[in-house]
Amino acid sequence: MKPFAYVNPANEKDAVAALSKEYEKALPIGGGQDLLARMKDYVTQPDRLVNVKNALESTVVAAGGGLKIGAAMKMVDVAEHAQILRMYPAVAAAAIEVGTPQIRNQGTVGGNLNQRPRCWYFRNEEFVCFKKGGNTCFTPAGENQFHAILGGGPTFIVHPSSLAVPFVAYGATFRLVGPAGERLVPAAEYFTMPSLQNIQRENVLQPNELLTHVILPAPGTVKSGHYEVRYKTSHDWPIAFATVLLTMNGSAVQGARVVMGAVAPVPWRSQAAEQVLAGKTITPEVAAAAAEAALRGAMPLSQNAYKIQVAKTAVERAILRAAGLQTV
Ligand SMILES: Cc1cc2nc3c(=O)[nH]c(=O)nc-3n(C[C@H](O)[C@H](O)[C@H](O)COP(=O)(O)OP(=O)(O)OC[C@H]3O[C@@H](n4cnc5c(N)ncnc54)[C@H](O)[C@@H]3O)c2cc1C
Secondary structure (H helix, E strand, O other): OOOOEEEOOOOHHHHHHOOOOOOOOEEEEOOOOOHHHHHHOOOOOOOEEEEOOOOOOOOEEEEOOEEEEEOOOEHHHHHHOHHHHHHOHHHHHHHHHOOOHHHHHHOEHHHHHHOOOOOOOOOOOOOOOHHHOOOOOOOOOOOOOOOOOOOOOOOOOOOOOOOHHHHHHOOOEEEEEEOOEEEEEEHHHHEOOOOOOOOOOOEOOOOOOEEEEEEEOOOOOOEEEEEEEOOOOOOOOOOEEEEEEEEEEOOEEEEEEEEEEOOOOOOEEOHHHHHHHOOOOOOHHHHHHHHHHHOOOOOOOOOOOHHHHHHHHHHHHHHHHHOOOOOO
C-alpha cells in the first residue's frame, strides 16, 4: 500500500479543511470497509486520510417531524434504532441486510452512501477503465453477470449502496458541507448517471466536501416493503432489490414510490410501476403488473438477462410486503 498521512479532526470544519480540491488526494475515512480495500488493491491511492468518525455526528435527532441521521452512525445502529425501525422500516431493513455483522459494526452511513462500485474491472488495478481515467468500459464484452440492466452506458456499474435505495424512496435530503458552507441535495439528485463529463464519479460530492447528515422527512402514514434477492444470505451484495412505499386511501393506493437497487448506476425509481399501482387495491396480479412495468425498459448485457426476472420478483414481493400480503 502507498504510504499516506492520517489526520483525526474533532469537528466538521477541521475535517473539511483537511480535504483537498483535487479528487482522491485526501479522502474521508469512516469504517474503512471499502476505502482500505481499494487502497490495498492499488485502485485508490490517496496521500491523506481524514478520519470523520470523531468529526461527524453518529446520532439520530428529530427534525421537522422526521429524523436527521449523522453520517458517522454505524449501520448496526441504524438497523436497531427504535425510531428508524418505527418511522422508516425500509431503511432499517436495508441496513440489517448489509454485508456481515462485522461490516455493519464498522461501516458508517456516509461510507455506505459513498462507497465505490463493486465492478471487478474497476476493482482490478490491471484494468484501466473509464472510472480510472481510461477510455473504455470492459463490461459489455466481458464478465457482466452482476452489472446494469437499466440505464447502463458508457459504464455499466450498479450502485453498491443498500441504504441509498430506501433513502431515495423516502425522499431524504443529504446535507453536504464544504469550504463555502453547507448545501442540501435531495438523495434522488445526489447520485449521478454515468456520462463522459462525469464518468469517474457516482455522485455530485466535490473532493473537498463531506456528507454530514441524512435528513428524512415526516413519513406520514406510508406503508413500506423492502425485498432483496441474493445468492447467499451473508457476505454478499444483492443481485437486485426494491423498496416500495404505499400511501393508502382505504383499500386503494393513493400514491406509490417504487425504487430498485443493484439494477442501474443509480437507485432506479420506476414511475411506470407507480402508475400501475395508483388507484388499485393491491393483489398479487396488480403487484406482478407493476413489476412488469418496472422492468419494461431493461437492456440486459450478454450474461445478465436473468437479473430482469430477479428484479421483477424483488419489486413484486416488496409491493406485497408493503400491502401486508407477503411476510417472508
Ligand atoms: C462481503 C461484503 C458484502 C457487502 N455487502 C453489502 C451490501 O449488501 N450492501 C451495501 O450497501 N454494502 C455492502 N458492502 C459494502 C460495505 O457496506 C461498505 O463498504 C461500507 O458500508 C462502507 O462504509 P465505511 O464507513 O466502511 O466506508 P469507508 O470505506 O470508510 O468509505 C467509503 C467511501 O466513502 C467515502 N466517505 C466515507 N465517509 C464519507 C462522508 N461522510 N462523506 C463523504 N464521503 C465519505 C470514503 O472516502 C470512501 O471513498 C459489503 C462489503 C463486503 C466486504
